[in-house]
Amino acid sequence: MPNQPDLQLWLILFFPLLGALINGTIGRRLSKGLISTIAIGSVALSFLWVARALSELGQLETPHIERYFTWISSGDLKIGFDLSIDRLSSIMLLVVTGVGTLIHVYAVGYMDHEEGFWRFFSYLNLFMFFMLILVLAQNFLLLFVGWEGVGLCSYLLIGFYFLEKYAGDAAKKAFIVNRVGDFGFSLAVLLMVVHFGSLDMTQVFAAAKKMPLEESGGVLTAIALLLVVGACGKSAQVPLYVWLPDAMAGPTPVSALIHAATMVTAGVYVVARSSEVFLKAPVAMDVVAVIGLVTAVVAALIGTAQNDIKKVFAYSTVSQLGFMFLGLGVGAFSAGIFHVVTHAFFKALLFLGAGSVIHALHGEQDLSNMGGLRSKIPITYWTLMIGAVAIAGVWPFAGFHSKDAILLAAHAHSPWMYWVGVVTAGLTAFYVFRAIFLCFFGTYRGKAHPHESPAIMYMPLVILSLLSVAGGYLPVMEWLAPLYPAHEQPHDMTLILISVAFAFAGIFMAYYVYILNPGSADGYAKSLGGVYRAIAGKFFVDEAYDAAIVHPLEQGSRTVLMNGFEEVIVEGGVNATVAVTRWGGGFLRLLQAGNIRSYAVYILLGAVIFLGVMATNGGAR
């Protein structure tokens, strides 16, 4: 191994942490300008440091690992604070810090009028810190630290407007649903400790690779499935996706950064990182593919009937994450990661654009109160349009390349997955353009006076839209190729044309329903009847969870814990103490009659008893 340069990778983590600490402790007394400088500066420095490290590392044929200190040492198990960069994490690093910087810049404009400016940016920087730990971690425990940390920051930022009940509820929901996934993840980590005696990724994957097939089946499948449980929670896959749409209660830059571009792709990242384990567990691979496909379809269907512009994009995020899982599940890890990258570009763009619309309309999020904004906020319109075209998968925009890579791989794996995926892609095009048409075309139906966002907000939009146009030509898959077994990528022109045709069909359907025949949508909805109601009701998943889990838990708490434990044991115990004390007090009160002579009698009796005892014992000696 060639002598590795010392790159001080810890500085990548240190900058955002420092920013979070400064803004979190003394931010209240700093001016807005200073707070934003610290927040943007720390993330930008970390981006520059990543760029510097990558330029030093060149081709990254072998992972670059920096070991700092032993964190936990227990018997044979040694866990160090080790950071590493390989080809996979280098991509994630660039996306996280790059898109993160743009969103920080945008957030300065977006949050300008909000209370708690300093609090927002200290949370956002803290999020960057944990996300970078997650990406840079060389062992699974450190990764888990980042994993939980981003969950915490997600909770804090969803509940940023904590005075509103719905924001607090959404934050709790996100946190609790994520706990379910994290439980699976931690079990996977424990299984690794038991079976491999190490959590260092290099060692675990080497051991997994060497494990003979007859031994590996059960263990590796279990580990892989538990990791999938964790990934389902973090990446909002069926059945744990319910928190992500609610997470839109947070400020829009948060939705863009955490709930679209970076944190929710952590599940994809972990699965791709653990590819050695998954490749030995074909059952888990199939589970990933099916979960991804189901999620993509379900979320896309729900997305067609949402009226909140952010909710539409939230469901589209869930759906796109489903596509990534499909890619991973059919063995096209590099295609999945490629989609993470392009999705980060165009989904951050869509969310920031939606934020710009909301900003222009002074907080209006309902599509039915928009319309005709094309000429009023042109920059937002054009950038959002580019984002929509990119997510729809129209050549040559970014979404086309990554989505087709996934769909082609799915076709090679099993053709039915391709067809479901293609239809879903058409559906994606339909609902995204539905939102665009409802927002920007037709006549204006709202009351607020729209105004274009300031430059600090539309500059990130412009940069992201450039990336959404050209991002498809980044050589992500070629760069990742050595990490994964060669995956045959048949460049079947027919399949590509079919998927593009579906995308255009989706766009045209939206055009037909919402522009050529405005107002006809309600008629179609009515003719669909129960199907439409199911879709508009989000398939009643929230209600089902309420009935199956939340309600029994509440009832159980009420009858067992409150009526049983609390009232009988706790209150009964307290009441018994009170009764005994009161009774004893009533008895002792008789002694304290306030009558001097009775006191004198007591003293006399005491003295007599004392002397009597002394006398019978033979006096003092």
Next chain:
Amino acid sequence: MPQLNAVPMSWYLILSAILFSLGVAGFLFRRNIITVFMSIELMLNAVNLSFVAFSQHLRQVDGQIFTFFVMVVAAAEAAVGLAIILTVFKNRQTLSIDEVSSLKN
């Protein structure tokens, strides 16, 4: 030194006990504050008597020193106590301890 008309130790103690019992009885059964007060003095002096008797019997001076302390305290107590009694009488025109009960309840 020959003990001529030595009074036996037990006589002193019996006298002391009688005086003490009289004090206790007076303290318990009389209502007049001044009588109660005098009973307390009687008890103190009964104890003084036994202190002195023991001092003589054991040929040690401690008991006599202790008696002086008791007398000093009794004098101080008498000064304070009589002042209180005077004030009580001025305010209430009564010396019955059963009627001085405003701190009760």
